[in-house]
Amino acid sequence: MFSKLLIANRGEIACRVIKTAKRLGIATVAVYSDADRDALHVQLADEAVHIGPPPARESYLLGERVIQAALDTGAEAIHPGYGFLSENAGFARACEAAGIVFVGPPASAIDAMGSKSAAKQIMEQAGVPLVPGYHGDDQNPAVLKKAADDMGYPVLLKATAGGGGKGMRQVWSAGEFDEALAAAQRESLAAFGDDRMLVEKYLTKPRHVEVQVFCDSHGEGVYLAERDCSVQRRHQKVIEEAPAPGMTPGLRQQMGDTAVQAARAIDYAGAGTVEFLLDEDGSFYFMEMNTRLQVEHPVTEMITGQDLVEWQLRVASGQALPLTQRDITLKGHAFEARIYAEDAANDFLPATGTLAFLQPPEESEFVRVDTGVRQGDEISVYYDPMIAKLIVWDESRERALQRLASALAEYRIGGTVTNVDFLYNLATAQPFRAAELDTGFIERHRALIFHAREQDIAGEVPLAALALLLYRRQQVRPRACLDPWTPWASHNAWRLNEAHAQHLDIRCHDQDFAITADWLGDAWRIHNGNQSTVVKVQLEGDVLSFEVDGHRQRGTLAATGDSFVLYLAGGAISFNEVPPDTGETDSSGAAGGLSAPMNGTIVNLLVEAGTAVEQGQALLVMEAMKMEHTIRAPAAGTVDGFYYQPGELVDGGAELVNFVPKDSP
Template identity: 55%
Template sequence: MFTKILIANRGEIACRVAATARRLGIKTVAVYSEADAGAKHVAVCDEAILIGPAAAKDSYLRGDKIIEVARATGAQAIHPGYGFLSENAEFAENCEAAGLVFIGPPGSSMRAMGSKSAAKQLMEHANVPLVPGYHGDDQDPELLQSEANRIGYPVLLKASAGGGGKGMRVVERSEDFQAALASCKREAISSFGDDKVLVEKYLTRPRHIEIQVFADTHGNCVYLHERDCSVQRRHQKVLEEAPAPGMPPERRAAMGEAAVAAARAVGYVGAGTVEFIANQDGSFYFMEMNTRLQVEHPVTEMITGLDLVEWQLRVAAGQPLPRQQQELAINGHAIEARVYAENPEKGFLPSIGTLRHMDVPAHVAFELGGVTGQPAGVRIDSGVRQGDAISPFYDPMIAKLIVWGADRAQALARMAQALSEFHIVGLATNIGFLKRLVEGDAFAGADLDTGLIERNGATLFPPPAPVPAGVLALAALALLDAEQTQAAVQAHAHNPADPWTSAHGWRMNGDYRRRLSFADDYAATLDAKAYQIGLAYRPHGWVLELDGNAHPLALVSRQAGRYAIRLDGAALQGSVLREGDVIHVFANGRHHALTWNDPLAHAGDTEAAGGRLTAPMPGKVVAVVAANGQSVKKGEPLVIMEAMKMEHTIAAPSDGLVEEILYQVGDQVADGAPLLAFKAAA
């Protein structure tokens, strides 16, 4: 076994590999960019070496520098994690040439499976069922459109060297093909350095099912059952679970054996995933093979009780697979949710900022089986901590939330509860969306397909609802509690016996009444709803006055920002965090951000830049569609930006005139910067 390895990655996967290495007594070396100097993976490794500037191409993608660091620190092997150089055949071969072990498959296997089109040709020769499509080398746009017309719409354009949902477009009509092709190729060249695409028939209501395979250098190859990854947005996975709901043993065996055959066909070694697209009738087709460890590998670990990173290290060290196929069984059910810094209400736009507050559910960082032999009920794999920043340079994942249950029903209940206890302040997240998704009828009922999110948009993206009275009560009592605490401190410092320094509501004659005004910042709407509430002091509590109704209110207990109250006789608990005039209330599985209109404070004026369209986040201009002086119709594309390897189209908000384009192709743009001057039609 190795004594020291270098982890050529960042974030949660680097932390995950470091945890397993530490358990096995292996020292670890981290590499980091200038943007990651204070990152969690730097802290958890035994050594850490600066590799370059923030941009991945100047740091985490510099294979030559990474190899130099490995040799200089005495590392014997390099673990690539996933993303970055994990599926780079040249890097794997350069590691071997430098006398280092690449913890992954040989370069030849990567080359065989790294190109989606070449892999499909290989599978076709091996009689693995394929989706009808064009996988050829001729990339003439007219030929590609001709092939799409032959296959029949809708078709799916996919970057041949792609992955993670990047470089993929669904084309519904022939007249939309060329625009979609151009966009797909731009994203592919930016993300993978290769703009080659393939064209496939787009199946309606398909499921995305993948098989985890593992092979060693002794000729052994096994499949560790399947994962269902059907719940996606923009072709990127959102929820993953294992085993796949409704999977008969015969089909599991058929898909597993097909995956093993695919791995053997390319002389595979290490961890890999063979991905299939499956019809509702159970028929399945080969999609691609990911020649690395997958983001969703924890759900496989939870149902098998195996540490897949440990298997990677043992296989890379020349040891045989720890188990054979007949020794692999399924225990229970596991679900993984990807917690992202993004705003689902704004098209899942990535969110940039600092994790000013992060309170996670009770969990273990990594555990496959304790005294009882059962996995932990809740596990969190994360590469960030409270106080860390989510930057525009890398994937905005905050954490992977994984739950295990004896069956799917228990796993679903644990996931819903864990999401309710995951509290983040500082940037937008998808936590509320994930909870609606998990509790929705479609996912809970295992009515799964890759269009689930779009199909259930009405329930997953509900319109803003009025703030519940209980949330307003929690916010109000938290404010009063803070005032009383501050007054008590001041009184103790001056004269503890002075009744005039008390902040409670007792009055000698008459009632003490308080008016409070809040605005609901739900989804950052410009037309935030205002709430006027009254509080009347009573000897044993308060009366909350809202919309002409009186509600008896009492504070039952408080501890570290968590409040228990009784409103109209009903118990309610919630966590309250105050940041200036913004009160964050977490209750009933939802996060409400309320702005307190403090009458003693001077609110700053805000001024909108009328007629200007701004950048939704930091990024680069990749296409300027409009021109100075051009008249445009509402919805027409004007400028296309790229941020976090995704394209964002800035469209005309109404009919009007483009007065001036302020940036050109290749320019870097700051968050909120005006991109062009626009004059709406009269």
């Protein structure tokens, strides 16, 4: 076993690897950019080496600097984590040339699976079932489009060197193909330095099921069950679980044996994940193999009781696998929810900000939080906006799901928008509880998950208003000098000879509501436009108890700054008080959506200045937090000019386009 290990990564995975290394008595070395000088992984490591400016291409992606840091500190091995250099065959070879152990598979295996098209050919020769598609070398756009036309739409464009949803686009018709191809190629080139594409038939209702495999250098290989990763947005996983619901022992063995067969076809060693599309009829197809540890590996650890990072280190040091296939047992069920700084209601737009308040749920044998940030840390524009991974376990899927909902309701994050309320709504949605899973789950159940239905709004707005009202009363304490019996010490809207009525404006479900609340003596009557609701309610601490039409319920109120979330059994309600209109709001560019959604870089201008455009036409592309964002024309009109050029940095909210709507004066 090694005595010193360098972790060539950042954030939660660097902290995760350090934790296992410390338990094994291995000294650790962190690397960091200027942006991460005070990061948690730097503080946890025994040593830390600065490797460059914030952009990953100038720091974490520079393999020569990472290797030099290992040589300078005497590290015998490098763990790449996931992302960055983890699937870079050149880096693996450079480690070997420098006499440093790369904690991962051989470079030849990374090469074999690094190109999705080449991987498909290898798997086809190995007898692994494949999704129909074009995996050829000819990258002429006309050839790619003809392949799509021939197999029929919808199709999926995928970067051959890709992963994590980068360089991937669904194409539903021939008319969308050219724009989707150009966008996928740009994104792939920026993320992987390679814009080659493959085209696959898009299965409309498949499940995304992946198998965790492990091989050693002694010719042995095993699978550690499977994970269902079907719930995704932008082709990136949101909630993962293990084992996959509805998996029979026979299908598990068939998929597991196929996954090990795929690994052996490329002489694999170390941790890997073979990803399959599982169709409704039980047939499954090879998608790709990730030659690294996966973000969602903790759910496998929870149901097997194994530390997969420890397995990686043991295999990399030349040891045999700790267990044989017959020794691997499964217990219970686990979920992982990825906590992101992102605006789920705004197409999951990534967000930046300072974590002014951060209070995760208490960890236990049932709840685990993997994170790389602390209160006060900044979510930077330079890296993925993940805050943490929330992992829960229990004896059954139903009980584990209850653990997940409870832990999400306890998560408190202030200073940036997050997806916690979205995750809670997803986890408590009836179709998810019933495991009606496929990769289109979020889109198909969008109205349910986002509580956008009229009945949701009608029922939840009064509760949000009362929660805000009682919270404000709770924060106010009567002055000690006041007579406790005087009406001036009350907070129930008392007025001499007037009704006990209070008025407040709240924003809920992306709408503004003017609410009037009348105190009836033992309940409140809430007026929302023409609707009226009577609610008996009380707030004790953060527990809101209420009764509507004889139905008593209880929820948890989370307040962070000026934002509130009320967690109920049927979902989460996010709301805040609408600030008074001072007449100073600058709406320039907002109506047309022609401002930068966040800090980022201009990638490409898609039309010339002076061009007449139609509504919805793509005008420019910007990149932020590893994702492309296309700015489109809000209406028919003319692009008079652009305020920024490709390669320039822009601040969130900056106006990007001088746009003149058609028929404007």
